[in-house]
Amino acid sequence: MKQYKYQLDENQMPTQWYNILADMKSPPPPYRHPATLEIMTPDDLAPVFPAALIEQEVSSERWIDIPEEVQDVLRMWRPAPLYRAHRWEKALDTPAKIYYKWEGVSPAGSHKPNTAIAQAYYAKQEGLEGFATETGAGQWGSALSLANQLFGLKTKVFMVAISYQQKPYRRIMMETWGGEVVPSPSSETHAGRAILEQDPDSPGSLGIAISEALEYAMTHDGYKYSLGSVVNFVLMHQTVIGLEAIKQMEMAGDYPDIVIGCAGGGSNAAGLIYPFMKDRLTGEKPDLRAIFVESTACPSMTRGAYAYDWGDTAKTGPVAKMHTVGHAFIPAPVHAGGLRYHGIAPTISALLESEDGEARAYHQLEVFEAAETFTNSEGIIVAPETLHAVRAAYDEALRCKETGESQVILFNASGHGHFDLSAYDAYRRESLRDYRLEEERLAEALSSLPQIKE
């Protein structure tokens, strides 16, 4: 009898997060101050993030305890199942064994609550009243609203105006969990008002929304700012994904040759990959391949510079060394909104530089081509972001078919696509299009990088 799902009991959930900084030979250099470009100290970050999170950000401890209260909330849906894609393997006629970790079972529908819960806990411990944050299509905003609701905190979400208007369901989800959602640019901040004065009908952007959230957090007592990707502590909170997957792969009697995740800021990919990457970095599994998959519409890893850049368009957040297409770059409106971030997590960048990880980019038409075979076989409808990982697994499985290798492929199915069905519709109706990124546009975006002497 074939087994489809590998489930862990609640008492098998990880009790510590894995911090990859402990095992990296070349960890990323420190953040720089957004205005002075000087090296930032933890104190510089204190007005922005809860103290416990800043401590985690700079920690080089290999294992960091997950507070029991955080475990208690995570156990509402975790451990998440790991699937063996028997039907998809058969449809692809591949000798490869394909596994995927299914993070769509969280109430918010993605991996995002894994860090939102932890952040809300530390905020509550610090006595904060609430968090301000930004959200594009609403995945992160809904995860944080859920988390804050469970810890009795308030949530102020600046949602990119065009998404606020076009995607009411995620907005309703945030409000259902107590989030207060305003379209950005808003009249509630200096940054927002400045934009509205120039363009009262501005559709907004993630860059503007970040500026508004940061300003709101710093000008409201009891509020700090919450971030859903990129920084070390967020990626570390996501390692519960990979730590569970290690145990589940053991149940299945396999170890992956290839681990795959889609990467916008990089948190879900790192969450699955880093606990396996540990085995590569420590020499136990030197041949493990780790593939980070991005969108060709925002190719920071495959075509960007490896350089210092601001994390946000408005240049108010920390400056990090990372692969970037430039903080001023505005990506084409691909359906995978979560992959439209101009940079990538500094730790992922460092792993790409040391050639411990590989990067790959896909156009949206090719990811939906793979989606068709995946959905028809596995039933599950995943998010457009996740489909980038699906496409990479598909390509590797077809490569195995050619070479006859029975490799083990594991990817992160980071979220469901229930609110992204219009993308599936557009693909089937042949109205979905690819976007080519011209060299000149990329070069122009890269010209805005800060000049920093290391």
Place this chain on the structure above:
Amino acid sequence: MKQYKYQLDENQMPTQWYNILADMKSPPPPYRHPATLEIMTPDDLAPVFPAALIEQEVSSERWIDIPEEVQDVLRMWRPAPLYRAHRWEKALDTPAKIYYKWEGVSPAGSHKPNTAIAQAYYAKQEGLEGFATETGAGQWGSALSLANQLFGLKTKVFMVAISYQQKPYRRIMMETWGGEVVPSPSSETHAGRAILEQDPDSPGSLGIAISEALEYAMTHDGYKYSLGSVVNFVLMHQTVIGLEAIKQMEMAGDYPDIVIGCAGGGSNAAGLIYPFMKDRLTGEKPDLRAIFVESTACPSMTRGAYAYDWGDTAKTGPVAKMHTVGHAFIPAPVHAGGLRYHGIAPTISALLESEDGEARAYHQLEVFEAAETFTNSEGIIVAPETLHAVRAAYDEALRCKETGESQVILFNASGHGHFDLSAYDAYRRESLRDYRLEEERLAEALSSLPQIKE
């Protein structure tokens, strides 16, 4: 450490369905022919349903084997988890222990695929090409599209026109799984054309859609008709829910005092309740309370007649003895579209008559009132139909608070509400309203019942 979820391994999934007819002292009388009103034979049903399903419909065997191929597909998401609602209990400050079975984990998001998979399997065995069916908001149509896709069958769905226009997401979901969806009334059937001639802009109704699906099935070689609720075989396919729950309640060390399900046609309620009802009917648990919850907008169980009635508005389907508000009744447009069926499963009716089950009806405002406490505590956003069961659990928990009893309450969380968020939005914006059903309107609807001498 509190345990939230009780998970079974795949090899613990039930291998047989439970047929309650074997244990009922007064099973429902046989169906009558829609035109002659004479007692129907299995042969009369042969043009409509696959032969194996007709056999199951009239079987009085207590246990019926689940084919291995059906088990194999169900194991893609089953066994479904059973939750203990620790946080909700705390929020309600009740001594009651509340459990719920979570059926929202299926790819289609509800319990509906449990029977769709079985029906598709038998259709494939019989050599059929496809199934025709009707769908209101799309829950059933998407479950059947998924099932047919996995077995290589075609799906023709007649979707109530107003839903087709207003709820594109479920339509896209059906199409993503290969379903061919047409708004009903359509020009593809005699029944549809007749309506369109009178009213080219007809919004459609479930009654019209059923007529179209039946006609399509009977006039297309290789097609039969698939039904998602009401009849015995459908309810039996759903008993995997309760059979799993029995094992999970054992893991939790509890047995329910009260089992609850929301009931439109009655399939999810029966699916959870019948395996427990067996213990009541056989005298093992004579005090078990079973509560079937309906909408006050369509109060077949609480205000309807117990009488023979047609299963569909157009009087083309079998006539069954059941609680009904009359086949001509058109319910108010409550958000719980799945509870807008004029009748109820004949076996549920018989259990209500023998006082083995209780019926209860709620207005939609009171179910959303309970929703707020449930969602805030448990995180999960359930469907408006499911919220009727939530409200009943809430009332029982508050009764326990008053009496100080530590009763064990179990309800079926039959599906997620991701495509019903507009209802949550309407509630929060105070634009949701109740609908009163006047005595005169009910009396008029009941006047259309057939005259049958038993």
